[in-house]
Amino acid sequence: MREYKIYKLVESDTMRVRYVGATVQRLSQRFAQHKHEALKMKFTHKRHWLRKLFTNNIPPKIELIELTNEVEWENRESYWIDYYGLENLTNARKGGSGMVFKKDDSINRSAIGHYKPIVMLDLNLNYIREFESIKSAAKYLNCGLTSITEGLSGRCLTARNYHFVHKDKYNENYTIDLSTARTNVLFSHIEVRMLNGELLIFNRINEVSQYFKVSSSFVSMWLNNTRKFNKYNIKSIKKIYYDIV
Numbered sequence: 001m002r003e004y005k006i007y008k009l010v011e012s013d014t015m016r017v018r019y020v021g022a023t024v025q026r027l028s029q030r031f032a033q034h035k036h037e038a039l040k041m042k043f044t045h046k047r048h049w050l051r052k053l054f055t056n057n058i059p060p061k062i063e064l065i066e067l068t069n070e071v072e073w074e075n076r077e078s079y080w081i082d083y084y085g086l087e088n089l090t091n092a093r094k095g096g097s098g099m100v101f102k103k104d105d106s107i108n109r110s111a112i113g114h115y116k117p118i119v120m121l122d123l124n125l126n127y128i129r130e131f132e133s134i135k136s137a138a139k140y141l142n143c144g145l146t147s148i149t150e151g152l153s154g155r156c157l158t159a160r161n162y163h164f165v166h167k168d169k170y171n172e173n174y175t176i177d178l179s180t181a182r183t184n185v186l187f188s189h190i191e192v193r194m195l196n197g198e199l200l201i202f203n204r205i206n207e208v209s210q211y212f213k214v215s216s217s218f219v220s221m222w223l224n225n226t227r228k229f230n231k232y233n234i235k236s237i238k239k240i241y242y243d244i245v
Contacts, residue, residue, distance in 0.1 A: 004073035006065040006080055009034070009050075012058050017084045019046055019091060020065070022077045024189055025201050031062040033200070033211075041213070046090035071142060117167035118152065123178055130167060137164065190223075193236045208237075 007027055009019035023030040038050035053060055068076045081091055118137055120128040131137040134148045141147070141160045150156040151164045157178055165174065190208055192200040202208045205223075209216045212232055221227035222237050229237065 002070040004068045004070060004076075006068060006073070006076050008063050008065055008080070008084070009060045010063055011053070011060055017089070018049060018060065019089055020077060020080045020084060021091075022068075022073045022203075024203055027062050027064060029201065034062075035059070037211070041211070044090075044092065046092070049090045071138075118148070118164050119167050119170045121163045121165065121174075123158065123161060123163065125163065125175065125178075128162065189240050191236075191238055191240055192234055195233045195235050 002024060004022050004024055005027060006020070006022050007030070008017045009021070010017050021030070025033075034050060035054060038047045038054060041047060050060070065080055066076065081089060116134075117130055117132055118134060119130050120137065122128055131140065134145055134152070137148050138145045141162075143160055147156075147159040148164055151159040151162075152166065157163060157176070163176070163178060165176075190202045190205065192202065192208065194200065200211070202211065205216050205219045208219045212219075212234075214232075218227060219237075222229045222234075223239060
């Protein structure tokens with residue numbers, strides 16, 4: 001199972017904890033991204049705080065809090081944000097998948113999508129069972145939500161050696177070609193190779209969109225090779241999967 005690091009950013013002079021985050025990257029690499037975002041990207045409360053420290057030559061420290069996994073990282077990140085107190089931090093919210101600003105109707109559609117019933121099939125398309133939501137299926141399989149959504153979207157076709165389909169699209173005549181499906185794999189991260197050779201690693205599509213200041217749909221089109229990305233100095237972008245042992 002993928003290892004996640006829960007970390008904190010601490011002011012060097014006051015030793016106050018001002019930010020709690022989660023990453024699969026090396027802490028030094030995540031720290032470099034924080035610095036780049038603070039100096040190059042549009043202000044948020046966190047970036048304003050970081051830019052002030054970097055420009056005054058008193059950079060914060062990044063410290064490991066604990067190691068966790070792809071199932072528990074959101075709960076553990078939220079726990080530590082509560083522990084240090086959201087009012088004392090520069091976090092924009094109480095942990096989880098990050099800030100995505102949407103209109104109310106978009107939020108409702110997203111919520112409804114996560115709570116649509118889904119059906120689990122084996123690799124021979126035999127019915128196994130039904131779940132009330134993606135979250136309940138992920139909990140049953142002890143895996144992240146991304147594993148299920150990748151399968152439902154058709155990008156991966158399988159998750160933990162099962163195929164999933166929304167209940168409203170399933171019937172006794174349901175069929176799909178799984179011969180090319182990648183089995184025994186889970187989504188790991190997104191790798192972006194820049195023209196200068198630098199390799200950037202992101203946990204989610206919305207992290208890529210925030211970093212390059214484009215929409216998530218743009219990033220999806222980059223990943224599907226349906227939109228060019230040369231003007232962003234990107235050489236290649238791809239999703240990385242890892243084998244389930």
